[in-house]
Amino acid sequence: MKNRLKVLRAEKDMTQADLADSLAVSRQTINAIEKGKFDPSLPLAFKMSKLFELPIEEIFQNNE
Amino acid sequence: MNKEVVKATKNLALWTILWVASLALATFGPKFLWEENTILSILTIAINSALGAGMIWANVKHLSVxxxxxxxxxxxxxxxxxxxxxxxxxxYSVMDISNVISSNAEIGFLVMLISISYMVALLIGKKRYA
Known part of the structure; x- marks a missing residue:
């Protein structure tokens, strides 16, 4: 699954550590999601959606 | 790492140290400290089991955070x-039963096998998502 997390984070001028703190996850988790190595759970995706004030489908795009 | 994870990790480390120390006492105590006194041996084994239960609980708690x-x-x-x-x-057990290995199968080898495979798998997992 592709995502715009890195771009959205940069737009908010946040580091991976800042975003990790805001979402109560580790920096490694944010890094893995940004690189597309790990897909977040639905609750975590909703947290991101709330934080960036965007619908989930504008943050994550299916590869298919 | 957040404070909750650090606290749970320290808690797990403490329970693990206590369990290992009590295991060493239960293993070597009868020979070197209390000369095969059965009551003391049973007592240390019971303490070791209780600390083992605490370590399992700490591990579950650690996973949950x-x-x-x-x-x-x-x-x-x-x-x-x-x-x-x-x-x-x-x-390993079958090798012992069928006499493929000359010595008896020891539980210690199984513990080492599990520990090493866990650590290797953990390192690979950490590297995969780094």
Whole structure:
């Protein structure tokens, strides 16, 4: 699954550590999601959606 | 790492140290400290079992505070270690029964096999998602 997390984070001028703190996850988790190595759970995706004030489908795009 | 994870990790480390120390006492105490006194041996084994239960509880607590990726890495590693332990342990036991190996099968080798496979799987998991 592709995502715009890195771009959205940069737009908010946040580091991976800042975003990790805001979402109560580790920096490694944010890094893995940004690189597309790990897909977040639905609750975590909703947290991101709330934080960036965007619908989930504008943050994550299916590869298919 | 957030404070909750640090606290749970320290708690798990403390329970593990206590359990290992009590295991050493229960193992070597009868020979070197209390000359085969059965009551003291039973007491130390009971304490070791109780500390073991505490360590299991601390491990469950530790897993519960990890985030979803950390939890996945841990559970993957535990699954691999369990599989390697069962398959490797039974193969080792069969080798003993069928006299393929000259010495008796020792539980210590199984513990080492599980520990090493867990640590290797954990490192691979950490590297994969780094």
């Amino acid at each position: 990890l985030d979803e990726l950390q939890k996945k890495i841990q559970l993957d590693a535990m699954g691999i270690a369990l599989g390697v332990g069962i398959v490797g342990g039974l193969s």
